[in-house]
Amino acid sequence: MADSKALLPPVLYLAHRIPYPPNKGDKVRSFNILRHLARTHRVFLGTFVDHPDDRQHVGGLAEWCEDVCAIDLDPRRGRIGSLRGLLSGEALSLPYYRSTRLASWVRSTVADQGITRALAFSGPMAQYLDAPGLQNRVIDFCDVDSAKWTQYAADRRWPMSWLYRREGERLLAFERKAAMASDASLFVTEAEAALFTRAAPEAVGRTHVMQNGVDAGFFAPENAPDSPYPAGGPVVVFSGAMDYWPNIDAVTWFAEELLPQIRRHVPELRFWIVGMNPAPAVLALAGERIHVTGTVPDVRPYLAHADVVVAPLRIARGIQNKVLEAMAMARPVVVSADSAAGLKAEPGHECEITRDGAEVVHVVTDLLRDPQRRAAMSVAARARVVNEYSWEAHLRQLDRLLAPARGLDGGAA
Missing domain, CATH: 3.40.50.2000 (Glycogen Phosphorylase B;)
Structure with a gap:
């Protein structure tokens, strides 16, 4: 010392x-x-x-x-x-x-x-x-x-x-x-x-x-490496430690119950689950257009090049780091109401806050079909994080x- x-x-x-x-x-x-x-x-x-x-x-x-x-x-x-x-x-x-x-x-x-x-x-x-x-x-x-x-x-x-x-x-x-x-x-x-x-x-x-x-200097879109996603349809991503039960519950619910409904409107949609230590229940989700990465050296490219980031947690409460990081990377984020408790952000402008599965399906579908709205929300999301979350x-x-x-x-x- x-x-x-x-x-x-x-x-x-x-x-x-x-x-x-x-x-x-x-x-x-x-x-x-x-x-x-x-x-x-x-x-x-x-x-x-x-x-x-x-x-x-x-x-x-x-x-x-x-x-x-x-x-x-x-x-x-x-x-x-x-x-x-x-x-x-x-x-x-x-x-x-x-x-x-x-x-x-x-x-x-x-x-x-x-x-x-x-x-x-x-x-x-x-x-x-x-x-x-x-x-x-x-x-x-x-x-x-x-x-x-x-x-x-x-x-x-x-x-x-x-x-x-x-x-x-x-x-x-x-x-x-x-x-x-x-x-x-x-x-x-x-x-x-x-x-x-x-x-x-x-x-x-x-x-x-x-x-x-959030470290808005590190989590900044201009610092993101190249896209990790192969060519294909739009990407929705969830990031987090995948041995944590609230995260396991969230991705399982989204993949099994909500994703099929969204794909009725966006058939080529791909879902990426990004995070360390995926539990067996998470690994079992991997299949056609569902990808489970396990540990990645840097989460930023996965966030920066996603079309929409989702955090549909039904159990965890409080402001999630994954939400702040995605917003800092200037991405549109769809977050559950419980996980957004205390989040200083304007719903519908700086993020989307959902209260049930039907709302998740609706807002994710709407964002995927409206690139201009995604772009506007991305800019507003980063501005909010920079101003409020040092x-x-x-x-x-x-x-x-x-x-x-x-x-x-x-x-x-």
Whole structure:
């Protein structure tokens, strides 16, 4: 670390997944937070590595971190280990992300470095914030994960419906306790913050909104490589991590139920599913005019050369990075109402917001048949992102929440 860095205050940053490279939604947010913290702090990062490809990137974190404790997490073993929660009565998400090695590192690092301020990215990482010496604790919940589990339960049969409902209830109890033990809880949209405070009214005064952003310099149409699509009909694309259940549900619903209806009007339409780790259900969709790419080195050409980008998520809520990136690449985007909650964009002008499958079919068909409207929406979409969604503007809130005036270096405020 440079000598000038030695003068900066230390901060503990805990993330449930290694925040580099920023190649999926949660890692885009966690990486930008890391980069922001590193400008004004010496960062001590505790995190998990849940994919073997990411282990190679641990060393690269030295650019932003003074020290890193990266714990390997095998998802299969983690799921088995999480069942201990059935015996302890806690949410299964907590033992999934529990590591005695990480807990020991947190306590010794906080003591050795005199760390008083900490940020936990995702609710389960808040279980490490009880280290003696920490005076200011901030949790970036992003979304209300407990509500997602409850929503999953509605679409499952017993016993999974019971298990997911239990997870929703137990995780909410932990989220409420963690929120009251911290100085601030962050959510990605006003809607998510309101959802949480309805379930946890005692946390109203400690709940804040920190929206997602986008690097509009990187995600810019003029920076896009050549088209990856072979000659053929128009292209509709969905991008995202394809082992994430809300994304799996979205592309399956779109491909099996909505795409055939759109093709009645646009027979040559091709659907591209772009993203890492496609689940078996996603791979099974591949066929005539449906393409599943798996991991790609750069998502920008797939966005820039698509005719329409869709994000028909029925489960995930809050502003999606995939939506902001597509808008920054000056593409017309069709997004579900739940995924557009909090999105500052004018429906019908800067994007299309749909409330059911019939609306998705209608607006996608309309856009594909009207190139002038697509072009106008593309220009307006990028302008909106450039004006409203700078990461730097949103992340300045962390400077205030982690400032000594809130009780750091002198007791809780």
